[in-house]
Amino acid sequence: MAVVQYSDEAAVYFNLKTHRSKKAIIYAVRNLRHKGGRPRNTGAALQFVQDHVFTASSGSRRLEGVPQILFLMTGGQSNDDVSGAALNLKQMGVLSFAIGMKNAQQEELQNIAFSSKFLFNLPVFGELLSVQPELAAFVQAAIQTERPTVLESPQRDIVFLLDGSDDTRSDFTAMKSFVHRVVDALNVGEDNDRVSVVQYSRDPQTHFSLNTYTEKQDVLAAVQQLNHKGGRPLNTGAALNYVRNTAFVDSSGSRHQEGVPQILILLSGGRSEDDVASAAAALKQDKVVPFCVGTRNADILEQQMIADNPSYAFSVLRFDDIGSIDEQLVSFVKRVPHQQPRLTTQIGLGKTLSSLSLSLFLSFAT
Template identity: 60%
Template sequence: MLLQYDATKRDIVFLLDGSDNTRDGFHDIKSFVKNIVESLYVDENQDRVSVVQFADNPKVNFYLNSHKTKNDNMNAIDNLMHKGGRRLNIGAALQFVRHRVFTSSTGSRRLEGVPQILILLSSKPSTDNVRGPAFALKEHEIVSVGVGVGDINIEELEMIAFKPGFTYNVTDFSKLPSIQSQLVTTLKVHKDNGETMNGIPDLVVELESPQRDIVFLLDGSDDTLSGFPAMKTFVQQVVETLSIGENKDRVSMVQYSQDPQTYFDLKTYVEKQDVLTAVQQLNHKGGRTRNMGEALDYVRIKAFAESSGSRNQEGVPQILILLSGGISQDDVASAAAALKQQKVVPFCVGTRTADIIELQVIAHNPSYAFSIRKFNDIGSIHQQLVSFVKRVPRQQLKVKPQSTIGSTRQRESIQRDIVFLLDSSDDMQNDFKAVRAIVERVVKRLSVDENKDRIAVVQFNEK
């Protein structure tokens, strides 16, 4: 799910087919890009634009922070030279822009909540695989729009596009102006009167909830003693970004090793300085074992309880930030599932001695699990984690169904059809045993039967 973004800012990257197939139409392509840019509010603090060409390999013509004015961008587009190349490796180009263009160092404001938009223009099917790179773009909240010219693979373009309807197709380059107005409408975030248009914003929810209940669950085992000051500093840095108050953000602190212990709950402090002082005075718990599963159950039952200050029933986002210095000595899968069932959104940060797959099982989604070398390096992911935390939306409150005659008799046992899609490429060879163990743990918790839960397993690789 995407998030409500700043309506006056967009980071837009044009990814243009620069293969030999587009040489004769490159003038039309440049005119198309210029017309789109002309409709934008290009400025360092508003819309930013980048252009990348690709064929056998990608090449950046200019980055999001290369030009600060619309006129400079228009001149740069005018001066574009056709790249050339026999092959069209769209998959490699998608991966390139994610890693090298949609980054803070090259002008991306993704971590500030600015919409990240990719406009791909292609004239023929890709000569490499696009599935994985396209999925990764969506995971990173990059909204891709596909423009196809001539003999393109429409299914491939739709796979890359963020959602159905975000693809446009024309028969030749001279027809590109016919889709310009539709594409511009898709890119618009708000009308002048502030109403949302039928484009990208239809995918979004409110960026920042005015209230959050955040529980920090810190690994207090013996292994983390040397890294504990860095853990405390990290917590303080996160707290500094929050609006602490009884009717705003609330914070709780729990440490765990062989057993969990609450140091303060969600209703203990209503002033930011009091929270910061309490964190500073926190002593390392200690303990030889690390029972993460037990700790997850504990915070679900105790820390995220109404009696402890949780506002779960009011729809306030329930957020868990877990810091781990190693592998759990108990099972975490069932405890993690129970947390998510209770609408708690877990984020995980683990050192190199932690099990990243285990943390991904716990996290709300795999991108919410962060891996660092040691706790002294935790500052490197601080900004990104805070950005994700602030984008957790308010919960949709469920309306309690009215009691009806016969409702008890009408209840049926839960039935689910579950498909496990497992990456079996060479890159996963060392981790596949752990992946299989995760599947086994999940299946053990199900009621597998012809009339209850049904299971399928599918493996895939580059073929």
């Protein structure tokens, strides 16, 4: 846990690795002193938390897939813009709760909160007690959930779903290079990792299935020979349904019945023209774990809805920059465990949580 207090500037009282016990954290919280100051710069404070709290040097385990949670408590409207910093946190996969009191602005809280379920606007500070049980239950359930294994699974079924619409024509070489690098980092083989590639725009098209190639060099050669599909509109929802019904099935080489992790890696350059929510939910119901990589023209909230959890949704300015997330994505992919019965607790957005990084964020501008 970490605690930050802000007014015109933000100050870290302790970071995520300062205290190792509940007793020490409670003692530190009880000794907090009011900061004071004007104005209230919530936007700058949100950016401060991203740059100085949710980082590895401060104890964040985001790169290990540990959920990152922010509780913002503010008593009024910000003097600066919050939208940019709030979006940056969402793109990082931080689940932000916005708790407004007294003179807080509803629209501003909506910008900050990860979803409407994570927004509380209270008339007075005393009403904090009314939401404390709900927030405490969320955290308690999260920390009591069994820690997932970090051992690499020896086998994975991985389907790449590539946006082949007209908008990605100039990006397709970079997209192929990304797929090539990810595949090259895998242990491809009939009894190891299997790979499939599907491209879509209006309609999806399978280039090769999970059981088409058994050697890595054959997969890499097939990736190099991919041609851009083209077409409009971008129907991501239909493509998600297609891979669920066509790619992740026994006849195409899927080993889902053996408990082999089923992984989808979606590369998208824009917002879908059709609904993705029901298709994404159906994939997750079938225990497919989606990862999403989108450019700035993609809808980050749509990407996070599709992804198995928000930290599995990556955002880059353009596909030429996609090399910056290669290692992180491969690391996450390799940590997807074999599907087996586990004691789990479902929280919030349907994510199974184990451990978490929690930042308590206080505004006490006078």
